[in-house]
Amino acid sequence: MKTLPLTRNLYIISGCNGAGKTTASYTVLPEMLNCQEFVNADNIAAGISPxxxxxxxxxxxxxMLNRIDELMREGADFAFETTLSTKSYVSLIKKARSLGYKITLVYFWLNSPQEAIARVAxxxxxxxxxxxxxxIKRRYYGGLNNLFKLYKPNCDLWMVVNNTTEQPELIARGEYDFSELIFNPDIWNIIKRQAV
Structure with a gap:
């Protein structure tokens, strides 16, 4: 399949349960990225059965997957939310890239599964x-593992944000060519150890 120039945007808002993905999306997507389409399975489920x-x-x-396919056919900019705990979105990312989408992944990290459990509570x-x-525990470690092994290598731009504290902190960012900028090496090393 011929790959088109990257003229469209797909934003993947990711992180463990309770990391603040949805909350951040409602500000970052429409106000900072001018992205008006946010596909979220949790919101869809709440709409069907509140x-x-x-x-x-x-x-x-x-x-959610049907809506994503529809948006890709339309060539619309859009975002979706995931814990990255499954491999299922890798083929979707590859398909989107072949259709001319630039893939940007933002991963919201919490310092422990216990923090995620407390936030969900x-x-x-x-x-x-x-x-x-x-x-929550399974997704916490599975999502980190998949971030490093599957998702980072398939995204044009990725960012990892420490969302444990009140003020989010950009820990690292990188691009498709594997260039990385590490802003907090201590936290980055903790994250990499958790991903094993």
Missing amino acids: FNPASVALRAGRI TRVTKGGHDIPEDV
């Missing part, structure tokens, strides 16, 4: 959706 979104999670995931007290602790 009182029991977990019961329609698979259906919401299918709707806080979200639940405010009416948000719950996720079992074992799933």
